[in-house]
Amino acid sequence: MSKCDHSVFYRQSTAGTILLVVYVDDIIITGSDYMGISSLKSFLHNRFHTKDLGQLRYFLGVEVNRSKKGIFLSQRKYIPDLLVDTRKLAAKPCSTPMVPNVHLMKDDSDPFDDPDKYRRLVGKLNYLTVTRPNIAFAVSVVSQFMSSPTIKHWEALAQILCYLKGAPGLGILYSNSDHTCVECFADADYTGSKIDRRSTTGYCVFVRGNLVSWRSKKQSVVSRSSAESEYRAIS
Known part of the structure; x- marks a missing residue:
């Protein structure tokens, strides 16, 4: 084991x-x-x-497709279900999972009338990051308001859904290559959160050129410089 x-x-x-x-x-x-x-x-x-x-084709919402290029993992069938559940199937697709330069706050608008619905959708989007690392940061942001979501937070969730509608078939390709290295890339902003001034760490790990691990998470303490936030990301 x-x-x-x-x-x-x-x-x-x-x-x-x-x-x-x-x-x-x-x-x-x-x-x-x-x-x-x-x-x-x-x-x-x-x-x-x-x-x-x-042969494995579908497992826990993850679709497995094989080709000469390698094995492609996606949740293409999972996304329409999300859009139907949230009545966003007819929504207009957008090109980004978050509105640029918009910072969400705790009490930035009126409370959302169905907090349980908000929490359920955030949980489903968290599961979607299994094959969609491109929404990991956006989902980590909306996950910070689970206790008391507002209308503006729900609108941020809707933005992620509209982005997914525009590209439902994206996923991760795992291919065989001569590249034998294990590589890790990490980055961090500096006091990116306007609520508590904490920085956010993002990292991804590649094995033989294939993405195997990734994450976007707020750091546990407030960094006193941009260099400190970068070192914390590396550690």
């Missing part, structure tokens, strides 16, 4: 690697030990009467 994620199990042998990912009653099995994978599937079927659905 993986020490980093208790839902991931692996076995390394001379024949190759086997990875098994479990989420409730859904399982993904992959790796380079094909004989071992076949034996594992037979074992699971005999013990638990599992059903082999074949």
Whole structure:
């Protein structure tokens, strides 16, 4: 079992690697030990009467497409459901997930009349960042007003939905390459939050040229200089 994620199990042998990912009653099995994978599937079927659905195409809202370029992950089918639930299917698409140079505040307008609806939508958008790192910053901003959202905060959520409508098929491509390095890029603004003057860190990690991890999060303390905020982002 993986020490980093208790839902991931692996076995390394001379024949190759086997990875098994479990989420409730859904399982993904992959790796380079094909004989071992076949034996594992037979074992699971005999013990638990599992059903082999074949090559992975759809898992927990994530669509998997294969081509000569590699494996493409997207949530193309997930986005229309969001637009229907929020009655934004007929909304006009926009080119950015946030209005430039607009800073959201705690009490910048009247309270939103359905805070639970706001929280549910923010949760769904957080899940969408699994394949859409381009909305990670915008979602992290609207997530800061879960306790008492206002009408202006809801309008910011609507902006993200309109952006998604304009490009529902975007996702992440994982391809095989000769690039063997592990690279990390980090950046931070300086006192970007007008509420508490804290900076926001953004980072992304690439393995063999493929994006595997990313995040946008407000720093835990107030930095006293732009250099300090950058060092905190790196750490």
